Amino acid sequence: MIDPIGLDILRVMSLALCGCGIGFLVWHFCKDMLGGELW
Amino acid sequence: MKEAHLDLSTGMGLLFGFSVLWVALGWYLGRDNKTKEDFQLAGRNVGFALGTATAMATWVTANTTLVAPELAYQMGIWGMVGYSLGSVGLLLFAPLAKKIREILPFATTSGDFFRIRYGNSAWRLFLIVSLVYSLGWLVSLGMAGGILVQSLTGIPYEIGLTVILGICVAYTMLGGLKAVIGTDFLQTVIILIGLVLLGALAYQKVPSGVIHSTLQHSRPELLNLLFPAALVFLFNNILFGIGEIFHSNVWWSRAFAFRKGVGFRAFFWSGLLWIPVPIAAGFLAFVAPARGLAVPYPDMVGPLVAGELLGEWGAVLVFVLVFSALSSSLDSLLAATSDLVVEDIYKGHIRPLASDAEISRANLYTIALLGFVAWLVCLPRISNLAMVLHFSGALVAATIWPIVLGIFWERSNRLGAFWAMLGGSILGLGSYFHFGFYTSATVGCVVSFSIVTCVSFIFPEKFSWEEMNP
Numbered sequence: 001m002i003d004p005i006g007l008d009i010l011r012v013m014s015l016a017l018c019g020c021g022i023g024f025l026v027w028h029f030c031k032d033m034l035g036g037e038l039w
Numbered sequence: 040m041k042e043a044h045l046d047l048s049t050g051m052g053l054l055f056g057f058s059v060l061w062v063a064l065g066w067y068l069g070r071d072n073k074t075k076e077d078f079q080l081a082g083r084n085v086g087f088a089l090g091t092a093t094a095m096a097t098w099v100t101a102n103t104t105l106v107a108p109e110l111a112y113q114m115g116i117w118g119m120v121g122y123s124l125g126s127v128g129l130l131l132f133a134p135l136a137k138k139i140r141e142i143l144p145f146a147t148t149s150g151d152f153f154r155i156r157y158g159n160s161a162w163r164l165f166l167i168v169s170l171v172y173s174l175g176w177l178v179s180l181g182m183a184g185g186i187l188v189q190s191l192t193g194i195p196y197e198i199g200l201t202v203i204l205g206i207c208v209a210y211t212m213l214g215g216l217k218a219v220i221g222t223d224f225l226q227t228v229i230i231l232i233g234l235v236l237l238g239a240l241a242y243q244k245v246p247s248g249v250i251h252s253t254l255q256h257s258r259p260e261l262l263n264l265l266f267p268a269a270l271v272f273l274f275n276n277i278l279f280g281i282g283e284i285f286h287s288n289v290w291w292s293r294a295f296a297f298r299k300g301v302g303f304r305a306f307f308w309s310g311l312l313w314i315p316v317p318i319a320a321g322f323l324a325f326v327a328p329a330r331g332l333a334v335p336y337p338d339m340v341g342p343l344v345a346g347e348l349l350g351e352w353g354a355v356l357v358f359v360l361v362f363s364a365l366s367s368s369l370d371s372l373l374a375a376t377s378d379l380v381v382e383d384i385y386k387g388h389i390r391p392l393a394s395d396a397e398i399s400r401a402n403l404y405t406i407a408l409l410g411f412v413a414w415l416v417c418l419p420r421i422s423n424l425a426m427v428l429h430f431s432g433a434l435v436a437a438t439i440w441p442i443v444l445g446i447f448w449e450r451s452n453r454l455g456a457f458w459a460m461l462g463g464s465i466l467g468l469g470s471y472f473h474f475g476f477y478t479s480a481t482v483g484c485v486v487s488f489s490i491v492t493c494v495s496f497i498f499p500e501k502f503s504w505e506e507m508n509p
């Protein structure tokens with residue numbers, strides 16, 4: 001049985017990682033675009 | 040109780056706005072396409088950012104955004120955590136993508152691998168498996184699109200279905216894989232932003248402590264980390280996911296399209312970034328019991344919670360999020376399946392001497408035809424049709440080992456591969472009807488592994504990688 005803290009950590013972590021995913025993709029998109037490496 | 044329901048004019052406006060955006064982007068991205076390779080494989084030069092986003096967006100389907108909350112609602116923590124293990128398929132495909140790019144530098148489809156490595160019989164059997172799966176997926180996405188538009192906006196199912204299929208067909212025809220990959224990037228960012236916004240607002244309005252105490256009181260099994268039904272489902276789901284990714288031309292065409300050195304990193308990172316998506320989506324479902332929401336259809340629990348928390352804006356967010364998830368998978372499937380039909384059936388079986396211009400034309404007709412066939416099949420809204428995708432779990436899982444061994448083991452035998460796929464599919468389907476859907480992929484995979492390894496040990500081949508280059 002998961003406890004309230006475990007549930008909260010899982011919830012916050014999933015949202016934080018989705019947020020990091022946005023940053024990661026946008027960062028690499030800009031990097032590739034500036035380096036002429038998108039396509 | 041508020042429902043996630045938009046008024047008709049807002050729904051129409053959103054549908055029209057996104058249709059124009061995707062079609063315009065498709066045209067813009069595909070305007071420089073000159074050769075067959077530009078259209079089918081984006082010039083084989085896709086970079087890391089677009090590569091990662093397209094792999095991720097394609098794997099985030101309507102299933103991820105609607106079914107993850109449904110699974111969380113029915114199977115609890117393990118339902119959504121188990122669903123997130125669907126990322127194992129992407130992670131494991133990373134080394135395969137690297138190897139595929141090395142051993143088949145000029146190939147176009149996954150069919151090329153089977154034809155060259157295992158010969159015509161296994162190739163044709165693989166094409167049947169792959170087309171059954173692709174059509175099942177296409178129909179389930181088309182139906183999901185029509186149902187979603189109707190349930191969120193009140194726009195009739197037939198119109199929603201027609202618009203979603205129509206715009207995906209239009210922009211895929213206009214820009215080929217470049218349009219698919221370019222729009223995928225935007226769709227991935229939209230999906231992630233939507234999830235973070237919805238999740239953060241839900242967190243603010245319904246804290247985890249409230250969810251925990253409500254669930255502990257009303258449905259404690261959802262908090263159980265060893266929920267047996269969820270664990271059985273989990274194992275089968277992982278194998279189904281691996282089979283889907285390993286065999287489908289949707290993923291092989293990306294392995295061919297990514298620039299040299301990009302494939303491994305792009306698939307690996309897309310797998311990592313995908314892990315939190317079903318969990319973030321799944322947590323929305325836990326808000327329903329905490330808020331005392333009645334859930335008539337578990338697959339609509341996500342939109343229902345969004346409507347409860349945010350009213351009309353919640354419905355807008357869910358609409359945009361699921362619409363993006365649907366389009367990003369539909370366009371990929373249309374492009375990759377048309378490549379398979381044109382290269383492996385039209386050129387491989389009907390017109391072996393077809394010129395590149397002829398192939399490009401055939402690609403356009405095939406995308407339109409696939410869209411039309413999917414539309415026709417989806418139109419009567421027979422829910423059992425979506426079950427085709429579930430049947431195909433056994434079929435695709437039976438291809439896992441013939442593919443892996445064919446790539447990495449020179450002794451893997453062509454007859455063994457053929458009988459492994461056939462035997463695994465038949466026994467996996469038998470298990471589906473006899474024991475239940477949650478066993479079919481496991482049985483298909485185990486039977487297929489046993490056959491291909493036994494036959495290959497008894498009658499080993501000595502295959503040289505150089506022969507694989509057409």
